[in-house]
Amino acid sequence: MEKSEDQTDEDETEWESSFADPVPFEAAGAAAVSGQNLSKTPTVAPTSRVILHFDLDCFYAQVEMIRNPALREVPLGIQQKYIVVTCNYVARQMGVTKLMSVVNAKEKCPQLVLVKGEDLTHYREMSYKVTDLLMSYCPLVERLGFDENFMDITGMIEKRLAETSDCDFSFKGHVYGHVSAGVKASDHPRLALGSHIAAELREAIQCKLGLTGCAGIATNKLLAKLVSGTFKPNQQTSLLPENIGDIVGCLNSLRKVPGVGHQTAKKLQALGLATVKDLQHFPVNNLVKEFGGPTAQRLKSLVLGVDDSPVTPTGAPQSLSDEDSFKKMSSMKEVLEKIQELLRSLVDRLEVEVETCSELMTENMVSNSVFSFKSRMQKDGRQPQTLRLTIRRYTATNKWFNRESRQAPIPNHIAQKIASGCKDDAVAQLGPLAMKLFHKMVDGSTSFHLTLINVCFSNLQSRAAASSGKASITSFFTHSNATQALSTQRQEPSSHSTNLQLSACSTITQPASQKTFTTKDPFYSDLSLYGFSRKQSPLVAVEGSPHQKIACSTVTHDGTDTTVTEQLLSNVDPEVFKLLPKEIQMELLSSPSTDYATSVSPAELINVPHTTESKCTESLKDVDHFNVVHKEGEKIGMF
DNA sequence: CAGGGAAGTT
């Protein structure tokens, strides 16, 4: 928690000055550091973002303690195979740590209670409930693993700022490097407001879902993530611009920098770089040789606390996989059985997690591109187009790390089985396909030794897109260079009609947003300004009960917009579409689309600065059948 | 590294 005073003042002139302004324009700072060219992105609102990072406390352990409250009082570890992947704070006090071997953990803490955690179902469900809850306040939510979420609340901040002239408030929670009470919120009104929103959201997560967690409040994802962990269980921390140098600088190991993994750290070490400071002072040019231009820049930026990557809404999953690891598998019989087991569970999960509920509703909702969903339990009707099989072989020399995979399209007749809910048939048909893939890697007539098998459904597509020709429309978008232009959130739509693809984006995006959002609502007009986009699915966040509706018919960041595809396909044969001249395609794309949601109002809690206890308890009812908050008296047999 | 995912880049 203390930071080294020495490194900040002397040398980092270039970037320190960028942050001298209490309200820095981060994009400009990033550009200055990384040498990016900003000229084609006219600066619209030179306002920095407010980013939240949420990190649930010992997530798996919390879920198990909710399922069985008796576990709250005992040292609890979650066991996957021979590893304690996480543990509650009672166990931590006794010296148990994450990813400790069971033997080791039992040694440290003989009373440790272990719950098997190989089946992720409950964790996955709860994880999405958290994301969904956050999304009900603001759709710009990006998941990182099962227990972390980023949120871009810049829009909410601006809205609140406009509403309240009242600057007489302080930061909620900690302020990094300060005594919180001593910090004047009026010096950093937007971050201070962010800390209040973070507190509200944490409160909502706790009272609606029963989970505690930490939050970080900062001006970009990197910083929000770094700062969220500074006060650990169930607390939050804000990072002021003037302390950016401290928080990055005091990371001793480069590996601690999010984005620097094992391999990168090793390469850096080979260059003689071990600490953040080392990299901060290392010329970017010497980095380019080892990493290439873009990565070199990114690494440099990261250690300077600069990160202009947008919060990209995660949306529905792009793949589902199931795997099992073991000491040794060496017979075909075992392999076949394991593969069938994994396929079975995947097919079951598909139904629960993404597959269509029924034709009628799905077609309708998909083509409207607006989903009213309760938790993610209303599905988007996509189906996997690809099956992938991955194995890990045991080898004396490269014992860990080596995986091989083969994939194949899922033939239509099998897809039908999955779609029509004939799960037994589907598994029976997928089995041989998977075995074919297996035999591309392993010669069954000779001996083998596997330590892992993974089966993955990927390339999830909605049926309209799937049934009518392979990569038809998607390829049109995928191969366009819309990617570049939309990759950052702060752009003015009208400014970037520089090429064919871009104008297509504008024409698609703008009518929808204008129709949907009232201009006096800063938050939602900001959304469209950002070129609001999600990673892939047409699944759209809509607040379950009250009123908040958000249309999302934007071209996504990678250029593949399922929404557009859907709408298009309802009227035009994609194969025909492909053959049309570009101008005609554009015309089709820009033609008036389905009417989107009309009323936009903010989630209620956000309008009420101070959430009350009673309100929270009251709203427990809203959590319907997915409510996991266990009232007392509910006892599940222990162990 | 482990474990069981998931996503993005090369």
Add this chain to the structure above:
DNA sequence: AACTTCC
């Protein structure tokens, strides 16, 4: 398809 990242 492999590699790398993250949890």
